[in-house]
Amino acid sequence: MDRLREGGYKMVVSDMVTHTLARQKGFDxxxxxxxxxxxxxxxxQAIQISDRFRQLRRQNQLLEGVARSRSGNTIILDAAGQLAYAAREQPGEALLSLLRSRIxxxxxxxxxxxxHSDKGEFIRVTARSLRAGWDPYYIFHCQLAQIPLRSSKNGLRxxxxxxxxxxxxxxxxxxxGAMGALEEPVNAIAPTRQPVMILGEVGTGKEQIARALYLRSPRVNSPLVVVNCTLMTDKNWEYLFNHYASPLNEGSCTVYFQNLEQLSRPYQQELLAVATETNLxxxxxxxxxxxxxxxxPLPEPVQALRSQLGCLTLQLPTLxxxxxxxxxxASLYLSSLNAELGKQIIGFDPRATEQLLHYEWPNNYTQFKQVLQELVTLTNSAYIRGSVVAEVLAQERRSCHTDLPSLPAQGAAPGGTLDEIILSAIHRTLDAVGGNQTAAARQLGISRTTLWRYLNPKPAKKRRRTEPGCPLFCLYHPSIKSIDFPHSIHFTKAWSLCYTVNHDSEVSK
Incomplete structure (x- = not known):
């Protein structure tokens, strides 16, 4: 017993005599x-059990080595959602919560x-269920993307x-709430599997409509991949079409090709070929x-892709x-800006509203949003004043390039009706003078009242034409002193007048 104690043994299995002696010596x-x-x-039997456990430990070490040799992290959760195993680093609570929610x-x-996107990294997750005896387990293999996809410089987000x-x-x-009339077609198109073509001018919110389609679709549990054709590089194009981990190889992604008209012609042709030949x-x-x-009209390659893929079309209205x-x-967005910037602006004064209405907004909602943000930032009173709006819009006119139709050059035949031509000239004059109606009227050579009537036309009343009267329109000119009907009518005011002349030479205003 003394030698056993010196050898470091602590437990003795024996018969009655040895058992008594071992207890006296302090052994278990x-x-x-x-x-x-x-x-x-x-x-x-004890040796066999020990050998079996040694074999299990070796198998466990082998499987753990295999799990760690794979790129990414393998995470196993039990039936209660608790972490049972992690091949690499301990996963964060946010990732664990996500994995539990997907069980x-x-x-x-x-x-x-x-x-899953986490802190600028894009993680591809493959999940499987497994039973060990009666107990279910859930295996998640999380793999980091091969290239820095989160950077918009690469053209992929x-x-x-x-x-x-x-x-x-x-x-x-x-x-x-600017969706307006788009709400119904977006809700109708979102659940379908057909490709969608979103058309509109710059700044009409095409990417936001693409997000709305994604969020209202059955594929919302899979990622939205935005391919910015303007920034597309050869490396990312190769990844997109030839890499095994490309989102185009997944069966549930939503892939949004943005600025399709900016994609080079060879890429446009390859995209169309891949989409049609692989049933993408x-x-x-x-x-x-x-x-x-x-x-x-649409550019020819865009039109070809639209027709050959049978795209449903959404045409976004201009502002x-x-x-x-x-x-x-403007009022709805103003409420949001008040909360964001800590302001208490009630609204716009009448002149400010007029100027916003008369501006052409070449960059549409994007420009409108930016202008409103600037107006709220510059305003410290209860109302946004017309003078502030005039200053901001003047800066927009200087800095914003527009492809909107302009007035025809002198000598060219203008299009549209006479009323449309006059109204177009009035709006452009108002834009040029910052929405100041007095200055616009002076430049056009008419009164503010006449200008107001053009801007706020009343519905035309039907005139019952009776004989023998007929309408005669006379436009005053300083050189005209009188007109014989055969009797003379002398003008005393420099305004456009309308008279009805009867056969008996009576004139009624």
């Missing part, structure tokens, strides 16, 4: 009442694939549902957008086509 003693054969069997979505016989929803929530469309629209949801002036809604849109 276990009494065996069986014979020698039973004792030999017990030791043999109900994991099918029993197939993997679930989804994407990835958004999950939460990020896309946050971007749309803070957009002008969401804050001001059946695997992923495709959304395209192209900038085009209102009423102008100037919604002038009657402009005051309400």
């Amino acid at each position: 003693a276990f009494l065996i009442t069986s014979g020698v054969e039973s004792l030999h069997d017990a030791f043999t 109900p979505d994991i099918p029993s016989a197939a993997p679930l694939r989804f994407f 990835f958004f999950d549902e939460a990020e896309a929803a946050q971007q749309f929530m803070h957009s002008f469309y969401s804050i001001s 629209p059946r695997r992923v949801r495709l959304i395209f957008s192209a900038a085009c002036m209102d009423g102008q 100037r086509s919604r002038r009657d809604e402009l005051p309400s849109l």
Whole structure:
């Protein structure tokens, strides 16, 4: 017993005599009442159990080495959602919460694939369910993207549902309720699998409409991939079409090709070929957008892709086509800016509203939002004043390039009716003088009252033409002193007048 103590042994298994002695010496003693054969069997069984556990430890080390050799991190959760295993670093609580929330979505016989953005990194997740005896476990393999996809300089951006929803929530469309008539077609198109082509001028919010389509679609649990054709590089184009981890190889992504008209001709042809030959629209949801002036034809390659893929089309209205809604849109966005900038601005004074209405807004909602932000920042009174609006819009005119139609050159035949030509001239004169109606009237050579009547026309009343009277329009000119009907009518005021001349030479105003 003394030698056993010196050897560091702490437990003794023995018969009654040795058991008593071992207890006296301070050992943990276990009494065996069986014979020698039973004792030999017990030791043999203990050795077998030890060998089995040694083998299990080796298998565990081998499997752990395999898990760690894979790129990414393998995470296993138990039925309660608690962490059972992590091959690499301990996952953060945000990632664990996401994985727990996806457990109900994991099918029993197939993997679930989804994407997650975390601190500027894009993570591709493959999830499977597994049973160990009666207990279910859930395995998540999280793999970091191969290239820095989060950088917009590369032309590729990835958004999950939460990020896309946050971007749309803070957009002008969401804050001001500017969706308007687009609400119904967006809701109708979103659940479909057909490709969509979004058309509109610069600044009409094509990316926000693409986000709305994504958020209202059945594919919202998979990522939204934004491909900015203006910034597309050869490296990312190669990744997009030839890499095994490309979102085009996933069966649930929404891929939005932005600024399609800016894509080089070879890339446009390759995109169309891949989409048609590989049946791409059946695997992923495709959304395209192209900038085009209102009423102008689409570029030929864009039109070809639109027709050959059978795209559903959304034409976004310009801001100037919604002038009657402009005051309400401005008021709704003003409330948001008040909260954001700590202001208490009530609204716009009449002259400020007039100037906003008469500006052409070549960059549409994007420009309107930026102008409103600047106006609120510069205003410290209860109302945004016309003088501030005039100053900001004057700066916009100097800095903003516009492709909007201009007045015809001298000698050219103007288009439209006479009223349309006059109204167009009035609006452009107002823009040139910052919305000042007095200055515009002076420049046009008419009174403010006449200007106001042109800007606020009343519905025309039907005139019942009776004989023998007929209408005669006379425009005053300083050189005209009288007109014989055969009797003379002498003008005393320099205004345009309308008279009815009867056959008996009576004149009525």
